[in-house]
């Protein structure tokens with residue numbers, strides 16, 4: 001018989017939930033140290049006192065019974081912040097699901113305070129009037145960096161004569177030729193390298209405006225990035241190129257994107 005080894009208090013963000021057995025739920029929790037799956041027993045019963053404290057995207061203080069070689073069990077739960085807007089507003093809920101799904105797909109086990117703070121701040125901004133699409137694009141750049149997949153947008157990642165190109169990329173609205181995005185090499189291409197690598201897997205054209213936005217989203221903090229107007233055409237292009245870029249690295253599209261497409 002497995003015995004509870006110890007009790008541990010944690011504050012975590014509920015990233016996802018799934019039903020388990022007759023009345024239980026598995027909760028995917030992001031704490032400042034780790035991403036863990038924990039078991040909340042009996043929370044699907046109407047009289048459960050824990051249920052309202054384990055809502056999707058909320059920040060919750062939980063008391064966990066750590067059981068060796070089994071699920072950690074939620075003994076108590078007390079919501080610190082309930083993100084009601086993210087449950088009631090369909091569009092914002094879908095963006096929140098996408099944010100949570102990216103975290104789940106890129107991270108397992110040990111995580112970092114930086115990731116926790118990023119997700120917490122992103123859900124908080126999603127709840128307010130923040131432009132959700134721009135916020136999501138900014139989040140993607142920050143998450144990829146924390147996950148060890150930081151794209152190189154500042155210099156060309158292409159190759160010529162078996163040497164790295166490394167040309168500094170300074171996109172301007174007057175540029176007449178497209179740049180490129182190369183998911184396999186992990187960054188942007190100068191116009192010459194786009195022409196050379198065009199038929200390779202994961203390579204696509206990128207407008208000067210989209211490239212300069214990718215540079216800004218990666219380098220600036222959110223408030224600064226959000227102070228510029230994102231033109232609708234560039235917003236659409238960024239959504240498409242980052243969708244493909246991320247799918248390339250995950251080898252599958254995040255399912256929340258299918259809802260955003262509709």
Ligand SMILES: [Zn+2]
Pocket residue numbers: 156157158159165166167189190191192193194
């Ligand atoms: Zn190049």
